[in-house]
Amino acid sequence: xxxxxxDIAIGGLLTGGIYALxxxxxxxxYGVARVLNIAHGEFIMLGAYCTWTLFTSAGVTPLVSMxxxxxxxxxxxxxIYRIYYTPLRTSSGSATVFEGNSMLASFGLLFVVQNLALxxxxxxxxxxxxxxxxxxxxxxxxxxxxxxxxxxxxxxGSAFYVFLVSTRTGKAIRAAAQDPDAAKLMGVRINRVLxxxxxxxxxxxxxxGLLLSMTSIMLSPVMGMQYTLIAIIVVVLGGLGxxxxxxxxxxxxxxxxxxxxxxxxxxxxxxxxxxxxxxLLVRPTGLLGK
Amino acid sequence: xxxxRGKWSSPIALxxxxxxxxxxxxxGPSEYTVILITNILMYVxxxxxxxxxxxxxxxxxxxxxAFFGVGVYASAILSSDLPLAxxxxxxxxxxxxxxxxxxSLTLRLRGMYFTMFTFGLVELVRNSVHWWEVNISGTVGRLxxxxxxxxxxxxxxxxxxxxxxxxYLIKRSRFGLALRxxxxxxxxxxxxxxxxxxxxxxxxxxxxxxxxxxxxxxSMRWTYIDPTLAFNIQFSFMPVLxxxxxxxxHLYAPITGATIVSLLEEFLTTKFPYYYMFLFxxxxxxxxxxxxxxxxxxxxxWRKKIKAGLRSSHETT
Numbered sequence: 001x002x003x004x005x006x007d008i009a010i011g012g013l014l015t016g017g018i019y020a021l022x023x024x025x026x027x028x029x030y031g032v033a034r035v036l037n038i039a040h041g042e043f044i045m046l047g048a049y050c051t052w053t054l055f056t057s058a059g060v061t062p063l064v065s066m067x068x069x070x071x072x073x074x075x076x077x078x079x080i081y082r083i084y085y086t087p088l089r090t091s092s093g094s095a096t097v098f099e100g101n102s103m104l105a106s107f108g109l110l111f112v113v114q115n116l117a118l119x120x121x122x123x124x125x126x127x128x129x130x131x132x133x134x135x136x137x138x139x140x141x142x143x144x145x146x147x148x149x150x151x152x153x154x155x156x157g158s159a160f161y162v163f164l165v166s167t168r169t170g171k172a173i174r175a176a177a178q179d180p181d182a183a184k185l186m187g188v189r190i191n192r193v194l195x196x197x198x199x200x201x202x203x204x205x206x207x208x209g210l211l212l213s214m215t216s217i218m219l220s221p222v223m224g225m226q227y228t229l230i231a232i233i234v235v236v237l238g239g240l241g242x243x244x245x246x247x248x249x250x251x252x253x254x255x256x257x258x259x260x261x262x263x264x265x266x267x268x269x270x271x272x273x274x275x276x277x278x279x280l281l282v283r284p285t286g287l288l289g290k
Numbered sequence: 291x292x293x294x295r296g297k298w299s300s301p302i303a304l305x306x307x308x309x310x311x312x313x314x315x316x317x318g319p320s321e322y323t324v325i326l327i328t329n330i331l332m333y334v335x336x337x338x339x340x341x342x343x344x345x346x347x348x349x350x351x352x353x354x355x356a357f358f359g360v361g362v363y364a365s366a367i368l369s370s371d372l373p374l375a376x377x378x379x380x381x382x383x384x385x386x387x388x389x390x391x392x393x394s395l396t397l398r399l400r401g402m403y404f405t406m407f408t409f410g411l412v413e414l415v416r417n418s419v420h421w422w423e424v425n426i427s428g429t430v431g432r433l434x435x436x437x438x439x440x441x442x443x444x445x446x447x448x449x450x451x452x453x454x455x456x457x458y459l460i461k462r463s464r465f466g467l468a469l470r471x472x473x474x475x476x477x478x479x480x481x482x483x484x485x486x487x488x489x490x491x492x493x494x495x496x497x498x499x500x501x502x503x504x505x506x507x508x509s510m511r512w513t514y515i516d517p518t519l520a521f522n523i524q525f526s527f528m529p530v531l532x533x534x535x536x537x538x539x540h541l542y543a544p545i546t547g548a549t550i551v552s553l554l555e556e557f558l559t560t561k562f563p564y565y566y567m568f569l570f571x572x573x574x575x576x577x578x579x580x581x582x583x584x585x586x587x588x589x590x591x592w593r594k595k596i597k598a599g600l601r602s603s604h605e606t607t
Contacts, residue, residue, distance in 0.1 A: 036405065084575065084579065087579060088579050091582060092582060097582070099401070100348075101582055103402070103405065104527075104530065104531065104574070107527050108570075108571040108572070108573075108578065109571065111567045111568065112575070114567060115565065225413075229409070229413055233410070236403070264421070266417065266424060266425070269414070269417045273417075277396075280396065281395065281396075
């Protein structure tokens with residue numbers, strides 16, 4: 001009984017780490033850069049495929065390719081925001097119009113990225129095996145790669161938290177999250193900060209995809225959408241722009257997913273959604289919200 | 291003079307359009323033409339019915355695919371026992387009920403939270419139906435006894451007419467006014483005696499009715515359906531894109547938007563099957579950046595410019 005309970009708890013935690021990481025990225029893009037990025041999952045998919053390519057054709061191990069993927073995805077996000085969303089923000093006028101337009105634009109982005117992936121990698125599913133040896137944790141057995149993904153997500157999340165709290169750029173990001181116009185008046189280079197946030201969001205999606213691909217899941221160009229949905233739910237659970245909340249939300253979702261999918265695999269998405277619904281109705285500001 | 295002409299031009303254009311549509315099969319067009327026009331009409335109905343609720347209120351719903359799919363499934367289950375004329379309204383009614391339930395739970399969410407919710411609703415319904423089919427019905431897909439193309443075409447024209455009429459009447463009614471005032475300011479609307487929640491829920495459900503009816507009609511054209519086909523997320527964002535592209539102020543705007551975009555889709559899928567999504571996404575990005583108020587907005591802007599030009603030339607003389 002105790003072992004079974006621990007098995008579920010640890011299994012949930014292991015899945016939840018990645019969920020938390022991708023949700024932090026999503027929250028950053030929506031909370032600060034004001035883009036409800038429906039294409040977030042596509043960057044996760046892209047991260048997974050890049051890792052697969054580097055590993056299978058160049059022999060670069062996933063943990064090493066992190067060093068390559070992080071700047072790469074950051075740059076993609078930053079550039080996309082600068083060349084597309086910054087002009088859109090100017091032409092939209094008000095913040096609410098921009099929110100609607102940027103959300104729709106991210107649908108366009110979703111199409112473009114997904115189709116590119118389809119052209120480059122084709123539709124048959126792909127996968128690889130890395131660090132797949134079993135590890136015993138308090139009686140239950142897990143594969144090593146899942147434990148690595150949890151550690152990596154926690155390190156990345158905490159590093160970003162420290163960055164937000166203790167650097168000048170972090171302070172600018174927090175100011176922009178509260179009120180972009182006021183931040184601009186205080187001398188924050190607002191367009192640069194918003195683009196930075198979008199870049200960091202894309203980076204976390206890319207790294208999330210990288211970690212996800214390590215856990216021997218099957219990669220396909222259409223895998224992204226479900227992770228976008230998970231990110232949305234975790235963000236609502238944890239509260240927008242709250243890193244600690246995102247981790248708590250991610251772990252909760254991981255736990256629920258683990259419990260439900262061990263009895264009814266087809267219903268895990270439905271279970272996530274029911275949690276989402278209850279939470280939106282009871283506490284729309286998130287579990288830790290005021 | 292100009293005003294009175296403007297007032298009658300759109301009803302006359304619509305009646306002409308309808309006559310053309312009704313007479314179309316008599317001219318013996320190719321099967322392809324009938325199917326293409328049915329397809330365009332499907333998107334037009336989805337767009338017009340989406341604009342009934344989301345246009346005036348500004349609540350961006352990404353749920354059309356859920357309501358469309360419910361219609362498809364209603365039709366798949368019933369079409370062997372009931373005639374088409376009954377299946378279509380029942381498909382609509384099923385979506386109406388779902389939208390009413392979902393709406394009364396979630397329409398107090400504002401802005402993007404509502405959008406996120408409707409986005410997930412499609413996945414929820416799709417996953418639930420999939421689970422049900424696999425575990426209870428013991429199958430993933432269903433075979434449908436399909437109707438011939440001309441019958442489906444006429445059913446779609448009828449749905450189109452009903453949606454248009456509903457959209458027109460709602461716009462002129464107290465409900466339309468209430469919806470617009472909600473879009474302007476929800477608090478002000480509530481203070482002026484609008485039962486905000488009831489209006490939102492009922493209108494959300496009415497718009498879902500036509501999406502369900504469209505799904506029920508379209509499923510007759512297919513011989514096989516499964517949850518992935520019926521709840522394809524494309525049925526959610528195509529209407530949104532079409533409404534944004536066309537505009538939502540006048541009745542003609544979503545119709546034009548849907549027609550142009552679905553023709554574009556048809557053109558891209560046949561000419562560039564491998565790059566279709568890429569080109570489509572790119573078009574979407576360009577349209578949103580350069581025409582944030584759609585075709586209609588661009589037309590209005592030009593009209594105003596010309597008017598202002600005329601006025602200033604009058605003043606100087």
